[in-house]
Amino acid sequence: MRAAKAYAAHSASSPLVPFALQRREPLPQDVRIDILYCGVCHSDLHQARNEWNATSYPCVPGHEIVGKVAQVGSGVTKFKPGDTVAVGCMVDSCRTCPSCEDGLEQHCEHGPVFTYNSPDRHSGGMTYGGYADSIVVDEAFVLRVPEKLDLAAAAPLLCAGITTYSPLRHWRVGPGQRVGIVGLGGLGHMALKFAHAFGAEVVLFTTSPGKAEDARRLGADEIVVSKDAEAMARQASRFDFILDTVSAPHDINAYLNLLKRDGTLTLVGVPPEGLPVMPFSLIGGRRQLAGSLIGGIRETQEMLDFCGEHGIVCDIELIPVRQINEAFERLLKSDVKYRFVIDMATLGGELAGN
């Protein structure tokens, strides 16, 4: 075992504080990564505060990880020390069920091993995430990061990026289509970039008129303020596909009614309660309401390569790790454009004074 520095929550109500943990020595298939940057996902806050009632403490969040390979196990073939790599939401899965065989490890029938707060198959206990200076991961779950990307701004691609890229690809968004993106936050701003890059006509739905200028810069062709009933009515039955990134309760029927016949609205946000769906909103146009969860490893690599080719990264605010608790508070107010990323170099001196 090897000591690593990290930040952890020790209870649902306490702030994250410096924490010393142990990473396993690399097994033959393992890659040890020195973490450079880690994005701050809203899931990190949910888990740190036990809002999903499944958190084990101490909890080290973080699943938008970019770093450099420091060491590889004897059997590793894909990576060598010095490579720029990434780790997303998963660090393992059964690899033999139909979903794993289809490259959709996020739907592993035995449950994937998530990057944090999942039972650790190697070390016992729970997995610890990327709010740390290093991590050890099986090479099958390590991604290659195109060299030309800004590495800090690439980190959130590992969750916010793939979560929006995957459904836009699965439902074949492309030229000639009119596509709606609901919500402009960490997920929504990446959805705008990808839908635009895929050649679709992109419309942002937002409750905030003030976001219009930013939305156009990010790829929106049109902005609709969703509180404006007349503006919404003008969009009826005009969309091939809508990606809904909103996690707060909201009226889903208002968006279902904007779909053309045979159109699909896909949820990637996870509102905590049931969304009342009016059956006729679906029946009236043979419409579909779907959900999508991150993406598989193969598609995550495809997404990173696409970003490398098209120069796509996230819009971020880089913070030192000691500001993580303040960042959580600002997240709750959507006060970030559009993702916090922790500069892990700032972790160096943190444990000394503890």
Next chain:
Amino acid sequence: MRAAKAYAAHSASSPLVPFALQRREPLPQDVRIDILYCGVCHSDLHQARNEWNATSYPCVPGHEIVGKVAQVGSGVTKFKPGDTVAVGCMVDSCRTCPSCEDGLEQHCEHGPVFTYNSPDRHSGGMTYGGYADSIVVDEAFVLRVPEKLDLAAAAPLLCAGITTYSPLRHWRVGPGQRVGIVGLGGLGHMALKFAHAFGAEVVLFTTSPGKAEDARRLGADEIVVSKDAEAMARQASRFDFILDTVSAPHDINAYLNLLKRDGTLTLVGVPPEGLPVMPFSLIGGRRQLAGSLIGGIRETQEMLDFCGEHGIVCDIELIPVRQINEAFERLLKSDVKYRFVIDMATLGGELAGN
């Protein structure tokens, strides 16, 4: 104009009574049909009693019509007097919008003309349906009925049949698939017959254990009593497709969770209120919740031809027209196996005594 005998509701709270109406003389494209049988759909009851708040009175329900051609207009090419024909839920549409051009007239962007309680483009007023001894319909909306079918039992194919056939075809139900049918009523019993005929493994979900024997006869390979939590748990993530025919409020998430990854649950019943959908039921398996509305004219003919080839008709209880009000009351108690059909020959003497 030509007099026709019918049964009509004159208000939301009054029973259906004999009614004399006028049908137009056939225009060049029109077919005049002597109605032999008309099925009794739950929609007829909703409309007669103004439960959808859109009924014009007098209201002559009925959109599961089978009869013989009595007369054709000068331009009619597809039919001749004596042909056995049918009319379903629609008698016209714009014929030029993308949905009409795709053969999906039920999704006509200008709204199809429904067989009853729709503005009548020829005669003014509202359309009058099949609880009558004749009807005049443009040949483009007249279907051919295979001669070998029992004509009374074929009548409900025009709504209950196509409403279940269309989604089972659209979502490509076939051999090697495990398919669930929720509810065993007018729609559900046809869904069992079609899903079985298409070669799928068919499971009926019902609240009534007493329906098991009948369900097996109709095509179910397995019956699950949906109130039995353990039996439901054993079905988790096992279905490629589920067709939900239930119109009463019910827990849709209990069925979404039975879908495999990428499976679809399609609603054809129309519960009056919103169905709360838990987002994670969709996101967890990239599942889809969809809706489907009857079927287009081309597909309705395909369905009738399929029924002719496979000897499929509905299970019906034939009634004289004077029993329609009693039939409505029994419908409310689901006391019919599985569809009432009115024998229109019984209409003959009704007006005399009125």
